[in-house]
Amino acid sequence: MSAAAAHHELLTDVAVGKPMNQTLSRYWWPIALSSDFPTPDSDPRRITLLSRDFVAFRDTAGRIGLLDERCCHRSASLCLGRVQEGGIRCIYHGWKFDVEGRVLEIPTVKDPKVKDLRRQGSYPTREAGGLIWAYIGPAELAPAFPHHPFFDVPESHRFAEIVVASANFTRTIEGVLDSSHVGILHQDVASPEILNDLAPAIEVADTDYGFCYAALRQAVSAEGRPEIVARITAFALPTAVYVNASQKVLLISVPVHSDRTHFVMIFWDPDKALGVGEERERLRKFYGIDDAGMDYWGLGRDRHDLPGRPNRDNNYLQDRAAMRAGKTFSGMHRFIPEDFGVAASMGPIADQPRQNLVHSDIAIIKMRRLLAENAKQVAAGNEPAGLRPALYPASITGRIATDQPWTTLLKESFVAKNTAASEA
Ligand code: FES
Numbered sequence: 001m002s003a004a005a006a007h008h009e010l011l012t013d014v015a016v017g018k019p020m021n022q023t024l025s026r027y028w029w030p031i032a033l034s035s036d037f038p039t040p041d042s043d044p045r046r047i048t049l050l051s052r053d054f055v056a057f058r059d060t061a062g063r064i065g066l067l068d069e070r071c072c073h074r075s076a077s078l079c080l081g082r083v084q085e086g087g088i089r090c091i092y093h094g095w096k097f098d099v100e101g102r103v104l105e106i107p108t109v110k111d112p113k114v115k116d117l118r119r120q121g122s123y124p125t126r127e128a129g130g131l132i133w134a135y136i137g138p139a140e141l142a143p144a145f146p147h148h149p150f151f152d153v154p155e156s157h158r159f160a161e162i163v164v165a166s167a168n169f170t171r172t173i174e175g176v177l178d179s180s181h182v183g184i185l186h187q188d189v190a191s192p193e194i195l196n197d198l199a200p201a202i203e204v205a206d207t208d209y210g211f212c213y214a215a216l217r218q219a220v221s222a223e224g225r226p227e228i229v230a231r232i233t234a235f236a237l238p239t240a241v242y243v244n245a246s247q248k249v250l251l252i253s254v255p256v257h258s259d260r261t262h263f264v265m266i267f268w269d270p271d272k273a274l275g276v277g278e279e280r281e282r283l284r285k286f287y288g289i290d291d292a293g294m295d296y297w298g299l300g301r302d303r304h305d306l307p308g309r310p311n312r313d314n315n316y317l318q319d320r321a322a323m324r325a326g327k328t329f330s331g332m333h334r335f336i337p338e339d340f341g342v343a344a345s346m347g348p349i350a351d352q353p354r355q356n357l358v359h360s361d362i363a364i365i366k367m368r369r370l371l372a373e374n375a376k377q378v379a380a381g382n383e384p385a386g387l388r389p390a391l392y393p394a395s396i397t398g399r400i401a402t403d404q405p406w407t408t409l410l411k412e413s414f415v416a417k418n419t420a421a422s423e424a
C-alpha cells in the first residue's frame with residue numbers, strides 16, 4: 001500500500017478495530033435528539049455509531065439507556081423490544097434489561113439467580129443541550145463529560161438537528177472547513193463579500209483544541225478605504241467545527257460507519273429565543289434543513305434511505321431544467337443539501353482517486369493531518385487530544401485594516417480566555 005493510501009485509510013476507515021475507530025471511541029458523541037424519546041417508555045431507536053449497533057430507549061423514570069442491539073440471550077434485536085416498567089423487554093423470550101444492562105426478569109426460567117449471572121452490554125449516556133450523548137469506548141478510559149456553553153442557555157434559545165450524509169465523516173467536516181467553496185457551490189445564497197472575492201487568502205493558527213483559520217477577502221470600507229474581511233472558523237478535535245454566522249453554530253460530524261455520517265447542527269444564542277417560532281423556521285430554511293431539505297432532499301434520519309431520495313443514480317436530484325433557466329447554480333436545495341450532494345458524489349472511501357490540493361485547501365490539509373496524527377498518538381498509547389473541554393473555540397467574522405493581523409480579532413475570543421485561564 002502506498003503512503004498516500006495508508007494515510008487515507010488511517011484517516012477515514014472507522015470499521016471496528018481500525019485505529020480511527022479506536023481513537024474516536026474515546027470521546028463522547030451526540031447520538032440522538034432528546035425529542036427522539038419524547039416521553040418515558042416511548043419507542044426505542046436503533047443507534048449506529050462507529051460501525052456498531054445499539055438500541056437506545058427512555059425508561060419509565062426518564063433515564064436514557066444505550067445497550068448493545070442484540071439481546072444477550074439469543075441475539076434478537078432489542079430495537080423490537082417493549083419499553084415498560086423500568087426497562088426494555090426482548091420480545092423473543094421476554095428477558096428484560098434496565099438502562100445499565102442488568103437482567104431484571106427472565107420469565108422462562110424459574111431460578112431467580114440465573115438472571116444475576118447475565119448482563120447486556122451497556123454504555124454511559126447523558127442528556128444535555130437537547131441532545132443524548134454516549135460514550136462507547138473502554139469503560140476504564142471514559143473521559144469527563146464535556147460541558148458546552150449551549151447547555152446553559154434556556155431551551156428556547158437553542159435547537160439542534162441531526163441530518164444524514166452518505167459520506168465519510170471527514171467529507172462533512174471538509175464541507176464546513178472550506179470557505180473557498182461557499183462563493184461557488186452556494187453562490188445562489190452567499191453574501192456579497194464572499195462573491196466579491198472567490199480566491200480568499202487562507203491562514204491557519206494552531207490552538208489547544210485544534211486550529212482556527214481565517215479566510216481573508218479584499219473589501220472596501222464605508223469610507224472607501226481598502227480593508228479585509230476575515231471569516232474565522234474553528235476546528236476542534238475530534239470532529240467539531242464552529243462556524244461564524246449571525247448566531248453561534250456548532251457542527252459535529254458523527255461517524256455512523258465509514259460511508260455515512262450524522263451531522264449534528266446546534267444553533268444557540270444567549271440573547272435570542274432562536275429555538276422557537278419564526279426564528280427557528282428562518283434558520284432551518286437558511287441552511288436548507290427545512291421540511292423540503294429533511295424530506296425531499298433526504299436529510300432526515302427517517303427519510304434518507306427512502307426511495308427517490310438523492311443518490312448517485314438520480315444525480316442527487318439535481319434540477320437541470322432550473323439550472324438552464326438560470327434559477328440556480330447547483331440545481332440543488334440550498335446549503336446542506338448542496339454540501340451533502342457533493343460529499344456523497346465523492347463516492348465510498350474504498351474508491352478514492354488521488355486529489356490535487358491547492359492553497360485554498362490548507363484548512364482541509366491541516367484537519368486531515370491533525371486527525372491522522374491523533375490516531376497515531378492513541379495507537380501508541382497516548383491520550384486522545386482535545387479531551388479537555390474547558391477550551392472553547394472562536395468563530396467570528398470581522399473587518400480589519402489591510403496591515404492588521406487577523407489574529408487580533410481573536411482577542412475577545414475563547415482562545416484568549418483560555419490562555420488567561422491556563423495562566424491563572
Ligand atoms: S433472544 Fe432476547 S430473550 Fe431470547
Ligand SMILES: [Fe+2]
Nearest residue numbers: 175186335339
Ligand atoms: Fe457548504
